[in-house]
Amino acid sequence: xxxxxxxxxxxxxxxxxxxxxxxxxxxxxxxxxxxxxxxxxxxxxxxxxxxxxxxxxxxxxxxxxxxxxxxxxxxxxxxxxxxxxxxxxxxxxxxxxxxxxxxxxxxxxxxxxxxxxxxxxxxxxxxxxxxxxxxxxxxxxxxxxxxxxxxxxxxxxxxxxxxxxxxxxxxxxxxxxxxxxxxxxxxxxxxxxxxxxxxxxxxxxxxxxxxxxxxxxxxxxxxxxxxxxxxxxxxxxxxxxxxxxxxxxxxxxxxxxxxxxxxxxxxxxxxxxxxxxxxxxxxxxxxxxxxxxxxxxxxxxxxxxxxxxxxxxxxxxxxxxxxxxxxxxxxxxxxxxxxxxxxxxxxxxxxxxxxxxxxxxxxxxxxxxx
Ligand code: T4K
Numbered sequence: 001x002x003x004x005x006x007x008x009x010x011x012x013x014x015x016x017x018x019x020x021x022x023x024x025x026x027x028x029x030x031x032x033x034x035x036x037x038x039x040x041x042x043x044x045x046x047x048x049x050x051x052x053x054x055x056x057x058x059x060x061x062x063x064x065x066x067x068x069x070x071x072x073x074x075x076x077x078x079x080x081x082x083x084x085x086x087x088x089x090x091x092x093x094x095x096x097x098x099x100x101x102x103x104x105x106x107x108x109x110x111x112x113x114x115x116x117x118x119x120x121x122x123x124x125x126x127x128x129x130x131x132x133x134x135x136x137x138x139x140x141x142x143x144x145x146x147x148x149x150x151x152x153x154x155x156x157x158x159x160x161x162x163x164x165x166x167x168x169x170x171x172x173x174x175x176x177x178x179x180x181x182x183x184x185x186x187x188x189x190x191x192x193x194x195x196x197x198x199x200x201x202x203x204x205x206x207x208x209x210x211x212x213x214x215x216x217x218x219x220x221x222x223x224x225x226x227x228x229x230x231x232x233x234x235x236x237x238x239x240x241x242x243x244x245x246x247x248x249x250x251x252x253x254x255x256x257x258x259x260x261x262x263x264x265x266x267x268x269x270x271x272x273x274x275x276x277x278x279x280x281x282x283x284x285x286x287x288x289x290x291x292x293x294x295x296x297x298x299x300x301x302x303x304x305x306x307x308x309x310x311x312x313x314x315x316x317x318x319x320x321x322x323x324x325x326x327x328x329x330x331x332x333x334x335x336x337x338x339x340x341x342x343x344x345x346x347x348x349x350x351x352x353x354x355x356x357x358x359x360x361x362x363x364x365x366x367x368x369x370x
């Protein structure tokens with residue numbers, strides 16, 4: 001099989017090269033290449049409008065806004081979170097000197113199960129860090145009620161939730177802060193990149209200081225900041241990608257429709273449906289393999305697909321709580337996380353991106369349906 005006939009799990013949305021070149025000429029002429037330049041400002045304004053959020057701050061990736069959100073809210077002690085995510089979610093808690101406390105997930109969405117959060121709260125708990133996994137919205141109302149009852153902060157890892165809306169409202173406005181990833185593999189990308197969404201100008205100012213070493217001005221450092229500024233090249237690239245992101249989401253939706261139609265009667269294969277009132281972004285298309293009904297294990301199917309050049313991914317296997325770094329935590333015990341284990345052991349994310357053509361989709365489906 002030729003290398004270029006492989007179908008990858010995702011493929012980056014790329015801006016028009018000529019338009020990008022024109023923007024690069026402007027950047028070269030200005031000689032201002034990073035540190036809150038004009039393209040950076042333009043991208044923040046354009047994203048705030050597109051995402052329907054009051055304030056947004058750009059970052060260099062999706063991990064540093066998580067770290068910074070915990071810093072900004074001065075989170076200490078224990079943070080309740082999900083094991084069913086990319087490892088960056090838990091790393092951010094650890095890097096802040098806090099203890100992650102894993103809570104099992106709801107199999108209907110893959111997200112933290114609100115029914116199990118209260119049992120994990122102790123006098124040391126200060127925050128909840130849920131993830132809208134695959135862009136499926138968490139039960140934000142229930143989570144907020146619990147947070148209010150116990151005086152906890154809520155930071156959403158919304159790395160997968162670019163553009164997701166619930167009843168016409170941006171999902172990114174839930175909780176105290178939300179963070180996004182604009183990595184190459186995401187629905188909207190700036191190559192590497194990310195952002196934080198906040199509710200007020202005061203918090204935006206604080207976050208902007210924190211991502212620039214804590215500098216409030218030339219001579220004043222107001223907090224233990226970090227360097228996570230997005231440069232002008234990637235801001236310009238982002239502005240161009242924003243123009244085509246709606247078309248990309250629609251193309252992804254069409255792929256999801258084809259997958260769902262072809263897989264609906266395959267015994268032992270299940271998948272998520274669109275949730276009522278939700279504008280999904282189709283960032284991933286996970287399927288779940290029940291070996292006894294399907295006649296093949298998840299890994300047998302996964303490796304068979306791989307052999308034939310159809311490169312799905314087992315997001316999120318292994319669970320974060322199974323990595324050697326975290327498996328010693330009391331909340332990482334397998335019996336505490338049965339649903340998360342079940343999902344991690346049955347999932348394959350099928351190729352899902354704007355560039356898949358009919359032939360690609362048929363090739364993916366043949367692997368599963370045959
Ligand atoms: N929170 C959550 C819930 C996250 O999922 C993530 C990241 C974060 C936080 C942290 O955000 P960042 O700091 O990363 O912005 C990928 C991504 O690197 C990572 O961003 C993402 N989540 C995670 C779920 O997936 P890998 O190691 O699986 O990526 P990789 O390099 O194997 O790429 C996957 C496939 O994508 C490749 O097989 C082909 C395709 N691809 C990839 C790249 C980089 C391309 O076609 N072109 C490319 O340039 O982690």
